[in-house]
Amino acid sequence: MISKEQLNSINTPFYLVEEEALIKNLKILKDVKDRSGCKILLAQKAFSMFHFYPLISEYLDGTASSGLHEARLGFEEMGKETHIFSPAFTEREIDEILKISDHLVFNSFSQWSQFKDKCINAGKKYGIRVNPEVSTQPNPLYDPCAPGSRLGVTLSQFEAALAADPSVLDGISGLHFHTLCEQNSDALETTLGAFKKRFGMYLEKMEWVNFGGGHHITRADYDVERLVTLINDFKSEFGVQVYLEPGEAIALNAGMLVASVIDIIENAGKIAILDVSAACHMPDVLEMPYRPGIMDSALPGEKPFTYRLGGPTCLAGDVIGDYSFDAPLEIGGRLVFMDMAIYTMVKNNTFNGINLPAIAFVDGSGEVQTIKKFGYSDFKNRLG
Secondary structure, three states: OOOHHHHOOOOOOEEEEEHHHHHHHHHHHHHHHHHHOOEEEEEOOOOOOHHHHHHHHOOOOEEEEOOHHHHHHHHHHOOOEEEEEOOOOOHHHHHHHHHHOOEEEEOOHHHHHHHHHHHHHHOOEEEEEEOOOOOOOOOHHHOOOOOOOOOOEOHHHHHHHHHHOOOOOOOEEEEEOOOOOOEOHHHHHHHHHHHHHHHHHHHHHOOEEEOOOOEOOOOOOOOHHHHHHHHHHHHHHHOOEEEEOOOHHHHOOOEEEEEEEEEEEEOOOEEEEEOOOHHHHOOHHHHOOOOOOEOOOEOOOOOOEEEEEEOOOOOOOOEEEEEEEOOOOOOOOEEEEEOOOOOOOOOOOOHHHOOOOEEEEEOOOOOEEEEEOOOHHHHHOOOO
């Protein structure tokens, strides 16, 4: 664990990723690969800190992308398998996508038909995303199987496409589903049951199946043994290559966001204004929503001194949450938000012209290295 002296050595705010924690996660994923024969891809939507792509490539098989720019980053910086799925590809991007991607997954048969000739000439691997129509989570925002979902082909749509054109699967070598979000392998087992029931009859024509992301494999309570068994049983039954594309699991608990207190005010309790923003620097706090952990803190009232923590933007709702501490907070004091490598750097923004946190890491010898700083030009150049 990094020392408080090291945390105080860099101007805040900054994201800090611990290389050893990243390697610990990667070793768990490598063990799953070795025992199941699956391939595992980094879903860049959660963690795109490409400084670590050479390290990640030692353990994983490539990258999964949701658009051209993510695919290009994976292609350029990792250089292994490059997979891409999009709810809809565009004519202006498809040629470049075909140049840099190994696997393209289409969200509809109409898109596949639109680009089929061009794709077959390019000689890559192509798949269809399907919707198993089984929800394993309560939040519709993160449920691709919710009623009215725009993601994936349902069985009735799949059958209608085949009835209209029996050759529609020509050139398709795999199926893809993605139904999970921060879930254990019991949720995958439920999904696999629905997937096999609806689409199992089509797998004899397939070479690969992608189980998507949302597998919290490196979480302490994750049932890795069940996952390995599910993969091996599926491969034995259908004879296909299995892919997983976790995002959070790669960098889970491997990073932090270090902030400073810049003012303390009072309104029905003490409020600390920080130099980090929920709206700008950790958007999932407002979007999911969730309450991030802070080192040496507790729930309100559990420790002697309780504060509401807020950001420096003009948004009234830019509030991170209520926390208690052993000692009073002081202006200039530092707070360390935990598990901040995922869905932060990839989603942050410069609303109000608020500066982006620097990006740093702790190497294997314990040294802190800053690899990126931001300033006014990063705000200005996005706008003109």
